[in-house]
Amino acid sequence: MSNSTPQHPTTINRTEQTTDSQTTEEQQRDEATRCPECSGQLVTDNEHGETVCADCGLVVETDNVDHGPEWRAFDSNERDQKSRVGAPTTNMMHDKGLSTNIGWQDKDAYGKSLSSNQRQKMQRLRTWNERFRTRDSKERNLKQALGEIDRMASALGLPDAVRETASVIYRRALDEDLLPGRSIEGVSTAALYAAARQLNNPRSLDEFAGVSRVEKMEMTRTYRYIVRELGLEVEPADPEQYVPRFVSRLDLDGEVEREARRLLRNAKDAAITSGKSPVGLAAAAVYAAALLTNQKVTQNQVGEVADISEVTIRNRYKELLELEHEDLVN
DNA sequence: ATGGTTTTTACTGCGTC
DNA sequence: GACGCGGTAAAAACCAT
Numbered sequence: 001m002s003n004s005t006p007q008h009p010t011t012i013n014r015t016e017q018t019t020d021s022q023t024t025e026e027q028q029r030d031e032a033t034r035c036p037e038c039s040g041q042l043v044t045d046n047e048h049g050e051t052v053c054a055d056c057g058l059v060v061e062t063d064n065v066d067h068g069p070e071w072r073a074f075d076s077n078e079r080d081q082k083s084r085v086g087a088p089t090t091n092m093m094h095d096k097g098l099s100t101n102i103g104w105q106d107k108d109a110y111g112k113s114l115s116s117n118q119r120q121k122m123q124r125l126r127t128w129n130e131r132f133r134t135r136d137s138k139e140r141n142l143k144q145a146l147g148e149i150d151r152m153a154s155a156l157g158l159p160d161a162v163r164e165t166a167s168v169i170y171r172r173a174l175d176e177d178l179l180p181g182r183s184i185e186g187v188s189t190a191a192l193y194a195a196a197r198q199l200n201n202p203r204s205l206d207e208f209a210g211v212s213r214v215e216k217m218e219m220t221r222t223y224r225y226i227v228r229e230l231g232l233e234v235e236p237a238d239p240e241q242y243v244p245r246f247v248s249r250l251d252l253d254g255e256v257e258r259e260a261r262r263l264l265r266n267a268k269d270a271a272i273t274s275g276k277s278p279v280g281l282a283a284a285a286v287y288a289a290a291l292l293t294n295q296k297v298t299q300n301q302v303g304e305v306a307d308i309s310e311v312t313i314r315n316r317y318k319e320l321l322e323l324e325h326e327d328l329v330n
Numbered sequence: 331a332t333g334g335t336t337t338t339t340a341c342t343g344c345g346t347c
Numbered sequence: 348g349a350c351g352c353g354g355t356a357a358a359a360a361c362c363a364t
Contacts, residue, residue: 220361275335275362298351309338314353 035060091167092150092160094142102126138174141184145170148188155211156203158196165195173226182222186214190223194232202237204279206307239264239273242282242306249305250297252290259289263320270323276316283308284316291317 035042040055051061071082089096102125106114114122146167153163169191173179179187189212196203209216227234240261247257263285267273273281283306290297299310306313 277337280337300351310352311339311354312337315337318353 091164091171092146094139094146102129141179142171142174145174145184145188145191148185149192152189152192152208152211156196156207158192158201158203159199162192162195162199162201165199166192169194169226169230169232172230176229178226178229182225183214183218185212186218186222187226189214189219190226193219193223194227194234197234197237198232200238200241202241202278204242204307237278239278239281239285242279243286246282246286246302246305250286250290250301252286252295252297255293256286256289256295259292260285263288263323266323267320272319272323277308277312279306280308280312280316282306284313284320287313288317288320 034040035053035056035058038053038056038058040053042051042060043054044051050059050063052059069083073082087097102122106119106122108114108118149163149166149170153166166188170188173187173191189208193203193205193208205216205219208219212219214222226232243257243260243264247253247260260282264273264281267281267285283302286306287297287299287302290302299313302308303310303313
């Protein structure tokens with residue numbers, strides 16, 4: 001980490017087409033890594049627990065906390081031997097990644113190769129171990145569901161945290177015997193949908209319908225069912241959470257996003273949002289914001305990316321702009 | 331099942347490029 | 348004439364009861 005050559009500040013290859021918000025963020029980040037005396041680049045020296053300036057040598061910080069292991073290893077072999085932790089557990093694997101695995105190398109504990117007799121025995125053990133590991137029907141069920149969740153999450157570009165949560169929800173549904181009578185795909189989809197909303201990363205039902213093997217009707221039915229049975233707390237989706245995605249898909253800039261958020265917050269205060277579809281609201285706000293910042297998008301384009309009819313956009317954005325007028329009057 | 335609300339579909343007229 | 352936009356009526360979808 002500290003042995004690489006110090007990075008001197010350069011401004012040569014920084015492109016100028018970045019937006020305001022980005023440059024200010026960058027400046028703030030730079031501020032933290034710059035020497036207060038000569039504004040040279042700061043370097044962390046983990047060996048001595050100090051942060052020093054690479055140019056003038058000023059020690060800016062002492063007694064840094066070393067988060068690394070307390071032992072030292074000089075090659076990968078030694079690292080394996082001295083390390084006392086294994087892989088993290090994860091809910092994304094049906095047994096949380098904790099089950100026994102029999103190594104594939106035909107070596108004994110001392111690293112010596114096994115006799116052909118022993119090798120065959122090990123092969124049989126591996127086979128059986130694998131069978132026992134997934135023997136239970138529930139476990140098999142879970143394995144399939146988690147595969148399904150993973151597939152859909154990838155297709156929708158949902159982060160790992162959402163998959164984890166979806167896995168937990170599915171596991172609970174399984175434990176409470178909510179599965180009989182319902183398809184694995186249906187419950188998987190519902191779990192992922194719920195997880196996405198809980199973690200403020202909502203995708204619309206239509207988007208799910210696009211990647212799930214299940215009909216929309218079954219999806220909603222199953223979703224409602226598991227939410228009720230599991231007592232999940234799912235907040236109504238906040239329109240603002242759709243804004244960034246719509247903005248980026250329409251190639252609009254940050255100004256539009258800020259404006260759209262402001263409009264939505266106004267609308268929320270004026271309580272004209274209840275009962276209306278959050279997606280439609282978000283789409284209308286994006287359209288209105290683009291209009292207010294003189295950037296051209298058509299209602300059609302917005303409707304396209306949001307999967308919302310133009311009429312709905314019209315109705316919503318009319319309301320949003322009316323609010324705007326009232327604010328100007330007052 | 332039913333009624334009330336919201337969204338969608340389909341159609342129309344207006345103005346602009 | 349195609350396109351974007353605004354409006355309307357009727358159908359469809361949704362939701363709570």
